Amino acid sequence: MASQNHGLVMENPTINEEIQNLIKKVLAHREFLLLIGNCWITYKGRASSQLEPGERLVVIKEDGSVLVHRPNGYEAVNWQPPGCIFRSRVEDGVLHITAIRRKPTESLSIYFNLIYLLSAMKLKDHGKFTLYASEEDMQKAILLYPSILEEGFKPISYEKKVEPGFIDVYGIDKEGKFVIVEIKRKAAGRDAVLQLSKYMQAVQSMVNREVRGILAAPDVTKGTQRLLATLGLSFKPLNPRKCAEILHKSQSLKLEDFF
């Protein structure tokens, strides 16, 4: 059993030429690199930013993405998406790493004058990630079990382009009326209603029969209730968790098999 990982770990290394060569090698080999220490950062690209010195965690991943994390907060204070090219050097006891990106042209410069922890290694991760209870799950649930939306609803299709955008689901109700469904995985606000309203107008101008609009979401925000009434739209409470459960029972059906 391999309980040993062949990685590199250095505590409080002196920032000198040796470290420079080490960093260059690690970046060239595209290893997972982790630095904790005192650093300052400048960013220029879509926007610009400056971060005064402080103790942070910097992570450079194998795919060329960069994260700078402060000791607090969920979000990275600075970052770069995957695909960066790196330049590094040591000068006067300061490690300077620059992450460069094209399209858009951006550069993130990180300067360390103290390193508490440096670690570099190859990480293997082929584990599968599965997410349940997304808006897509709600959509699938409605398409496979239309009665959860409304008794007698017959879906026709989904993700239908109608100029202002895409209709999540549409079909026919038990009285033969056209039904447009807008799905939200959390409490729906005015924007969702306006979106639905636009789709209805677009469809109304195309088909020659009554068009209904249904907002399917776990909840609506307060003012939205009134807006719904004003526009003559209806609201169907629908829980994403519940939809995921329904799908779980009827496993791995593909929508393409039905439509």
Added chain:
Amino acid sequence: MASQNHGLVMENPTINEEIQNLIKKVLAHREFLLLIGNCWITYKGRASSQLEPGERLVVIKEDGSVLVHRPNGYEAVNWQPPGCIFRSRVEDGVLHITAIRRKPTESLSIYFNLIYLLSAMKLKDHGKFTLYASEEDMQKAILLYPSILEEGFKPISYEKKVEPGFIDVYGIDKEGKFVIVEIKRKAAGRDAVLQLSKYMQAVQSMVNREVRGILAAPDVTKGTQRLLATLGLSFKPLNPRKCAEILHKSQSLKLEDFF
């Protein structure tokens, strides 16, 4: 000069009761905790997710936020925002950490059966962070130097509530016409135009003079050009970087000083 950080670093520790006690202490003391190793993860809350075993970096910050990073990708695969409460234990050589959150009720469970690197320390970071070239910068630039929008434009106010939402900036042009400005920090799409159009309708129904709409953005997306023309709105190219520069010259003026 303090080139030494009083942190804890362990390589390939055996996962036993000692580690359990250590982790409990670190979490209780709210230290910055970093774990690299083989783990699997389950999440239940607003949605649910499952991540099969693989080698990842887990960070638990002092404020109770959690990040799980795979060896690739900019985004965390699993996470929790600040404010979590933690429970931990070791069982059969597996370290189990659960991050629990109220409102919404969520739990993130992390299981390590191999730890390559464990590090815990207190990080000090009081460095100031400054970001330039936001939409707010563009707004300020227009208000302080209205001519960058249009010669003769006189701003009246900003962030004005007009029922469908907030008007970024409004004022009077050199011919005395009402002007509504919608600002976007990047290429504006249909949504921006429709937003502006709504504001115009709302204002038109209130004031008794001609109302113009100007979309201020670095660019517009392709189809949007036509929509602008159809609705009789104009487009003013405006670069967020340039706005930031302008503001940089006239430093630290507050909008409240003018309006």
Added chain:
DNA sequence: GAGTGGATTTCGCAT
């Protein structure tokens, strides 16, 4: 506490 809009949003999908 709820609602609304921005973000260096990122990501994925479809045109």
Added chain:
DNA sequence: ATGCGAAGTCCACTC
């Protein structure tokens, strides 16, 4: 490549 909407979005601000 571009456009468009979702996200376990998060965050900040207003009401």
